[in-house]
Amino acid sequence: MDILGISAFYHDSAAALIRDGEIVAAAQEERFTRVKHDHRFPVQAVRYCLAEGGVRPDGLDAVAFYDKPITKFARILETYMATAPRGLRQFVMAMPLWMKQKLFIPVEIERALLGCGIRMPPKLYFPEHHESHAASAFYPSPFPRAAILTLDGVGEWATSTIGRGDGHRIEISHDLRFPHSLGLLYSAFTYFTGFRVNSGEYKLMGLAPYGEPRYVDRIYEHLLDLREDGSFRLNQRYFGYLDGLTMTNARFAELFDGPARPPESEITRREMDLARSIQEVTEEIVLRMARHAHAETGEDRLVMAGGVALNCVANGRLLREGPFKEIWIQPAAGDAGGALGAALLAWHHVLGNPREADGVHDRMRGSYLGPAFPDDEVAAWLTDRGYPAHRLEGPAWADTLARLIDEQNVIGLVQGRMEFGPRALGGRSIVGDARSPKMQSVMNLKIKYRESFRPFAPSCLAERASDYFDLDAESPYMLLVADVRPERRKAAGASDSIKDRIHQERSDIPAITHVDYSARVQTVSAERNGRYYDLIRAFEARTGCGVIINTSYNVRGEPIVCTPEDAYRCFMRTEMDVLALGSHILYKTEQPAWTEPRDWRQDYVLD
Numbered sequence: 173m174d175i176l177g178i179s180a181f182y183h184d185s186a187a188a189l190i191r192d193g194e195i196v197a198a199a200q201e202e203r204f205t206r207v208k209h210d211h212r213f214p215v216q217a218v219r220y221c222l223a224e225g226g227v228r229p230d231g232l233d234a235v236a237f238y239d240k241p242i243t244k245f246a247r248i249l250e251t252y253m254a255t256a257p258r259g260l261r262q263f264v265m266a267m268p269l270w271m272k273q274k275l276f277i278p279v280e281i282e283r284a285l286l287g288c289g290i291r292m293p294p295k296l297y298f299p300e301h302h303e304s305h306a307a308s309a310f311y312p313s314p315f316p317r318a319a320i321l322t323l324d325g326v327g328e329w330a331t332s333t334i335g336r337g338d339g340h341r342i343e344i345s346h347d348l349r350f351p352h353s354l355g356l357l358y359s360a361f362t363y364f365t366g367f368r369v370n371s372g373e374y375k376l377m378g379l380a381p382y383g384e385p386r387y388v389d390r391i392y393e394h395l396l397d398l399r400e401d402g403s404f405r406l407n408q409r410y411f412g413y414l415d416g417l418t419m420t421n422a423r424f425a426e427l428f429d430g431p432a433r434p435p436e437s438e439i440t441r442r443e444m445d446l447a448r449s450i451q452e453v454t455e456e457i458v459l460r461m462a463r464h465a466h467a468e469t470g471e472d473r474l475v476m477a478g479g480v481a482l483n484c485v486a487n488g489r490l491l492r493e494g495p496f497k498e499i500w501i502q503p504a505a506g507d508a509g510g511a512l513g514a515a516l517l518a519w520h521h522v523l524g525n526p527r528e529a530d531g532v533h534d535r536m537r538g539s540y541l542g543p544a545f546p547d548d549e550v551a552a553w554l555t556d557r558g559y560p561a562h563r564l565e566g567p568a569w570a571d572t573l574a575r576l577i578d579e580q581n582v583i584g585l586v587q588g589r590m591e592f593g594p595r596a597l598g599g600r601s602i603v604g605d606a607r608s609p610k611m612q613s614v615m616n617l618k619i620k621y622r623e624s625f626r627p628f629a630p631s632c633l634a635e636r637a638s639d640y641f642d643l644d645a646e647s648p649y650m651l652l653v654a655d656v657r658p659e660r661r662k663a664a665g666a667s668d669s670i671k672d673r674i675h676q677e678r679s680d681i682p683a684i685t686h687v688d689y690s691a692r693v694q695t696v697s698a699e700r701n702g703r704y705y706d707l708i709r710a711f712e713a714r715t716g717c718g719v720i721i722n723t724s725y726n727v728r729g730e731p732i733v734c735t736p737e738d739a740y741r742c743f744m745r746t747e748m749d750v751l752a753l754g755s756h757i758l759y760k761t762e763q764p765a766w767t768e769p770r771d772w773r774q775d776y777v778l779d
Contacts, residue, residue, distance in 0.1 A: 177515030301327025308513030383444030542590025598704030729776030
């Protein structure tokens with residue numbers, strides 16, 4: 173039985189295909205359209221998933237959409253009526269898209285399927301938004317039973333939920349409702365500090381260690397009435413998302429010492445302190461909700477999804493300080509993962525099909541669920557384009573790349589299937605030497621073209637993780653932050669300058685050590701990561717270091733690359749030194765001159 177899951181029309185639209193409960197394919201639309209966080213109906217992602225699964229014209233059995241559009245529409249109308257006439261402009265802007273598309277999801281689905289040569293199936297399911305998140309967290313997890321915590325901006329009405337999964341059943345028992353939302357609170361500070369909502373939240377998290385929590389008391393006193401169980405109420409006098417076009421208003425600006433920072437302007441001590449303050453508040457809310465989930469469900473294991481579950485600093489603290497023995501987080505925790513969750517919910521919960529979980533292995537296949545490009549296909553493409561390359565097989569591939577990293581080259585890596593979710597995990601990554609004190613600045617400014625304060629993540633051999641980090645659990649999807657071990661740290665001088673602090677050498681793996689001695693860790697295993705593991709093992713054999721830098725293969729404002737064409741274009745636009753397309757190694761110095769008729773950076777909206 174083939175079930176297609178779809179998420180669309182808010183941000184990060186995606187499609188996923190499951191067959192008899194097994195995940196066949198999943199991908200975000202942005203990877204094909206090259207529009208970051210593309211919210212449009214995922215026509216190309218649907219086409220890919222159906223092709224990957226070899227679905228016949230009459231072979232699709234059901235479609236599951238990740239939320240209930242009518243219920244969401246009712247919430248929006250009720251909100252507009254409650255705030256009228258102040259929200260009139262927002263109402264007028266929103267209604268055309270609802271009238272044209274969002275209220276007619278079955279028509280959109282049928283049109284997309286017909287475009288792929290597939291007949292509309294007889295069954296169409298519309299689970300609630302947070303049910304889809306809960307399903308995406310529980311069903312692929314290793315746990316036979318677990319507590320469930322979902323946190324995001326808003327679905328239909330729910331903004332956070334607590335539930336429990338047992339076997340093939342999910343039950344949501346508690347919810348926090350709009351307009352009281354941890355996701356929207358964090359996004360309000362994202363907006364106010366000059367970053368883009370639904371895109372720049374991870375920047376706010378990365379900026380937090382540079383600041384001090386001097387606004388925490390002000391947040392609790394004026395913005396937030398927080399209860400012991402993690403529920404809260406937001407004081408809407410300070411926010412603009414109910415009746416305006418911005419997340420915050422003039423009262424918010426007065427409370428936090430002036431107007432919002434203009435995007436791309438200098439980051440001041442105020443923005444650093446705001447980031448640190450809201451991060452600490454967020455962590456406290458997550459911890460309280462998790463403790464309440466533990467008390468209510470009696471479970472020792474927790475699964476998480478929703479956009480806030482991508483806050484890996486909060487996740488790391490929850491693992492260290494929380495009541496659960498183990499936690500598992502859906503790698504595509506945001507709206508994209510809702511497509512997968514909706515399909516799995518239909519298969520297990522609605523249709524009653526059993527589920528197997530061994531307590532150890534998850535069902536995400538390393539999150540490598542997107543397209544792959546065989547070596548022979550890549551070879552033909554390279555020949556057709558006239559791009560010089562060297563083909564390496566077996567151990568020579570890993571040994572050569574390990575040597576190149578040791579020689580301080582920056583390498584673009586396209587290996588196997590593309591990742592599903594926001595993290596590059598070795599399938600579509602840019603890698604470099606974590607031992608280099610200069611590599612963070614080099615990669616930020618010459619490769620990624622982004623703010624220099626933003627940290628890079630380490631990929632570490634799973635069996636060596638505890639040698640480098642205070643981490644006693646696997647982190648295969650780069651969703652946990654852990655501290656660099658004390659014996660590896662180096663003292664850094666005090667400074668109020670971001671630039672000065674970036675260049676300080678804080679450990680013997682300085683390129684991935686954040687200003688607070690933390691790192692967002694990916695643990696890499698032979699079983700899950702294959703050739704990527706071989707590369708890091710070869711690097712360790714050569715240098716004695718089992719850690720390399722791993723960042724997503726893209727530039728600022730661009731989605732992660734998908735195809736060899738995407739990868740080559742990004743390679744030539746930046747100062748990367750080497751591109752590894754499967755078994756083919758391309759050196760920048762050997763490539764033909766690269767020219768474009770216009771400045772390509774104009775194509776990307778800054779995040």
